[in-house]
Structures are given as C-alpha cells and as structure tokens.
Amino acid sequence: MGEKQNLQEVPLITPYKMGNFQLSHRVVLAPLTRMKSYGNVPQPHAILYYSQRTTKSGLLITEATAISDTAIGYPDVPGIWKKEQVEAWKPIVDGVHAKGGIFVCQIWHTGRVSNTGFQPNGQAPISCTDKPISPSQDGSHHSPPRRLSTEEIPQIVNDFRLAAKNAMEAGFDGVEIHGAHGYLIDQFLKDQVNDRKDEYGGSLENRCRFALGVVEAVSEEIGADRVGIRLSPFADYMESGDSNPEALGLYMAESLNKFGILYLHVVEPRMKTLGEKFKCSESLVPMRKAFNGTFIVAGGYDREDGNNAVAENHADLVVYGRLFLANPDLPKRFELDAPLNKYDRNTFYSSDPVVGYTDYPFLDETSST
Ligand SMILES: Cc1cc2nc3c(=O)[nH]c(=O)nc-3n(C[C@H](O)[C@H](O)[C@H](O)COP(=O)(O)O)c2cc1C
Numbered sequence: 529m530g531e532k533q534n535l536q537e538v539p540l541i542t543p544y545k546m547g548n549f550q551l552s553h554r555v556v557l558a559p560l561t562r563m564k565s566y567g568n569v570p571q572p573h574a575i576l577y578y579s580q581r582t583t584k585s586g587l588l589i590t591e592a593t594a595i596s597d598t599a600i601g602y603p604d605v606p607g608i609w610k611k612e613q614v615e616a617w618k619p620i621v622d623g624v625h626a627k628g629g630i631f632v633c634q635i636w637h638t639g640r641v642s643n644t645g646f647q648p649n650g651q652a653p654i655s656c657t658d659k660p661i662s663p664s665q666d667g668s669h670h671s672p673p674r675r676l677s678t679e680e681i682p683q684i685v686n687d688f689r690l691a692a693k694n695a696m697e698a699g700f701d702g703v704e705i706h707g708a709h710g711y712l713i714d715q716f717l718k719d720q721v722n723d724r725k726d727e728y729g730g731s732l733e734n735r736c737r738f739a740l741g742v743v744e745a746v747s748e749e750i751g752a753d754r755v756g757i758r759l760s761p762f763a764d765y766m767e768s769g770d771s772n773p774e775a776l777g778l779y780m781a782e783s784l785n786k787f788g789i790l791y792l793h794v795v796e797p798r799m800k801t802l803g804e805k806f807k808c809s810e811s812l813v814p815m816r817k818a819f820n821g822t823f824i825v826a827g828g829y830d831r832e833d834g835n836n837a838v839a840e841n842h843a844d845l846v847v848y849g850r851l852f853l854a855n856p857d858l859p860k861r862f863e864l865d866a867p868l869n870k871y872d873r874n875t876f877y878s879s880d881p882v883v884g885y886t887d888y889p890f891l892d893e894t895s896s897t
Contacts, residue, residue: 539838540831540846541863543585546822547753547790549630549701551845552585554838555859558826558849559589559634559704559758562885563877565606568594570616573881574606575623580856580886584628587845589704589793592636592711595691596684598654599712600646601638601670604879608633608694609687617698625699632702632756633695635688635746639712640673640721641766647671654684656716656738657723661767678726681738684712689745692755702754705742708795710766713739717761717780718770732772732779740783747787755789756824762797762810773797774814781818792819793847796827816842831862857890866891 541553557578565571581588594600594607607613617633624631640661642653655673664670676684692703707713715721716738722729728737739757747755761770761777770776777794784792797810816823825837826847834846852858854871861868875884
C-alpha cells in the first residue's frame with residue numbers, strides 16, 4: 529500500500545492550520561510531568577526526550593512548568609521564573625525546532641497541591657481557599673493552604689505573565705496555561721474548592737475571573753495567537769470538582785472567545801480519575817461548538833477513537849499522553865497502523881534520566897537517532 533493512500537485514510541494524519549502554525553498531522557504530545565528536572569532546572573537529557581517525540585510540523589506540549597517559587601508541589605519539576613531555567617530550556621527548544629516541531633510550554637501553579645517543604649521559607653502553599661485537601665492514602669502530603677487576599681491575586685496573575693515572557697525568551701512557540709487537574713487555576717474555577725466572598729468567588733463569573741485574568745495578561749504579553757489553555761471541568765482530582773461542569777465548561781469556552789486565543793485543550797469527562805477511563809454520557813461537543821479557535825481533546829484516546837474524533841469534527845487535534853510516552857514515533861505508528869509499545873506505569877515518575885523516558889524503542893530502531 530502506498531504511503532499517499534495511507535495518508536488519505538487516517539484522519540489523525542492530515543494537515544491542519546492552527547492559527548499561524550501549519551501542522552502536518554493531528555497527533556499532539558501531552559504535557560507529561562517527569563520529575564527529572566533536578567533542582568527545578570530542565571536537564572540536558574530532556575533534549576533527547578523531546579526531540580525523540582518531534583515530527584516535522586507536529587505539536588508538542590512540555591511537562592507542567594512552575595511559574596514561580598510558590599508554584600511547586602512535586603520534586604524536580606522544571607521552572608521558568610529564573611534566568612538559569614530559561615537558559616536551560618533553550619537547547620531543549622532548539623532540539624525540537626531543529627526537527628521542525630512546534631513547541632509550547634505548559635505554565636503551572638499547583639496552589640494547595642503542595643506542602644511547606646516545597647515552599648520558600650517553609651511557608652504555607654497559597655490558594656483561593658484555606659481549606660486543606662484531605663489526607664491522602666498514597667503517601668503524598670499536602671499542607672493546609674493560605675487563602676490569598678484579594679489584593680495579592682494580581683501578583684499571581686503577573687507571575688503567569690512573566691513566565692510566558694520567559695517562555696518566549698527561551699524560544700517556545702507559545703504557552704499553554706494549566707487550568708486543569710485541581711491546581712491553582714482549577715481551584716478558583718470549581719465550587720467544591722472556591723469558598724471566597726470577594727469578586728473571585730461565588731458566582732460562575734466570579735470563579736472564572738482569575739483564569740480569564742491570567743489569559744488576558746498572558747495574551748497581552750506574548751500575543752493571543754500564541755496562547756492556549758487546558759481545562760478539565762468534569763474532573764475532580766485533588767477534591768476539585770464542580771456541581772455544574774457543563775455550565776462551567778461552556779462559560780469558559782464562550783468567555784475565551786473574547787481574547788481570540790490559539791487553542792482550548794480540554795480533558796475528556798471520561799477521565800474521572802487520572803489514569804482510568806470510564807464510559808460516561810457527558811460530552812465536550814457543546815464546548816467544541818462554543819469555542820471559535822482550535823479545539824484539542826485529551827484523555828484515554830487510542831488510534832481509533834482519535835481518528836473518529838477528527839473525522840466527526842469533535843476535535844481539531846488529539847493529545848496523547850501515555851501512548852506517546854511509550855512510543856516516541858507515535859504519529860508514524862498511527863499512520864502505518866503499527867503495533868504499539870506498552871507503557872510502564874512504574875517508571876512514569878522515576879527520577880532516572882533514561883529509564884522509562886528515552887529508552888522506549890522506535891518502530892525502526894535504525895531511524896531513532
Ligand atoms: C506521567 C504523567 C504525567 C502527567 N503530567 C501532566 C502534566 O504535567 N500536565 C497536565 O496537564 N497533565 C498531565 N498528565 C495528564 C496527561 O496530560 C493526559 O491528560 C492523561 O495522561 C490522559 O491522556 P492519555 O490517556 O492519552 O494518557 C500526566 C499524565 C501522566 C500519565
């Protein structure tokens with residue numbers, strides 16, 4: 529079978545114009561925390577990791593990257609608030625660009641998903657609330673947060689803006705604001721967490737004010753055509769759920785149109801818990817219809833339902849996490865309908881610079897270098 533014929537048959541492997549970026553296919557590398565950025569500085573081993581997953585005119589999203597020293601909630605995650613970190617990102621971005629990839633940096637604040645051990649001077653983590661996360665069974669420890677005062681909130685918005693500016697200096701093509709998965713922005717969005725009485729809490733409009741303020745500031749700084757945001761209205765990780773996720777998702781999709789940002793990236797409702805997919809009746813289609821820019825979906829996709837999502841116009845692009853982690857040449861495997869490597873969950877968060885990271889085999893090992 530000729531390659532050309534194959535290209536026509538695989539919706540995921542068709543070109544797409546995302547704003548000013550001409551993509552050659554629809555298979556996107558998910559943001560994947562790897563906890564190998566020792567001392568919060570990206571390491572040279574990330575050059576190989578990201579460049580292995582780069583295709584010409586393919587889109588990649590970095591692992592979540594801390595915007596400030598209060599943003600950290602896990603060991604050895606990278607940051608982008610210091611010169612040293614910006615410099616360390618440069619060769620990683622260059623590696624992706626050398627192979628023609630398009631690379632955006634996911635900018636992140638964990639909020640209350642942190643503890644005093646990660647915070648400057650051992651202070652309490654910050655959040656929209658002072659409600660702590662319940663003690664967890666998995667051994668992770670979260671300290672009771674300190675509720676940000678109304679006057680402090682613009683400073684945190686500004687930290688996102690500066691991180692975006694730094695991302696541009698590092699050479700990234702854009703940023704993705706991490707508004708998902710129970711972290712700071714999601715804590716403001718969700719009524720299970722946000723118990724504020726000021727203009728950042730209460731009504732839907734007020735709960736979305738912080739997220740939209742970040743979008744506005746970052747768009748002003750680097751241009752809306754370089755800004756994406758990730759949301760997970762239906763998820764309730766870290767006790768960050770909402771009583772009306774449909775309304776929240778729709779309000780955000782509609783409000784984002786005002787800024788003309790590049791993309792909206794949404795986690796599927798079926799990802800009720802990180803790592804498992806459930807059958808469910810909720811759908812992202814209303815958000816897809818409401819949003820004017822590029823719509824990206826994530827969560828539990830395989831080749832077949834990714835192809836269906838594109839063919840049925842439920843999404844423009846499909847993000848792959850675990851499959852892309854274990855298959856550095858995933859777009860090629862999808863194009864050829866080739867077998868996939870299995871991912872090893874035990875090595876997802878190991879600190880080893882190679883194991884479970886840059887050692888997954890390519891389809892054709894001779895083309896891996
Ligand atoms: C090891 C690992 C690290 C992750 N890190 C992040 C992250 O840094 N930022 C984020 O938004 N999501 C993160 N996620 C969620 C993924 O981006 C993705 O949404 C999830 O894995 C579901 O997609 P999949 O079924 O294709 O793996 C992570 C998931 C895994 C497995």
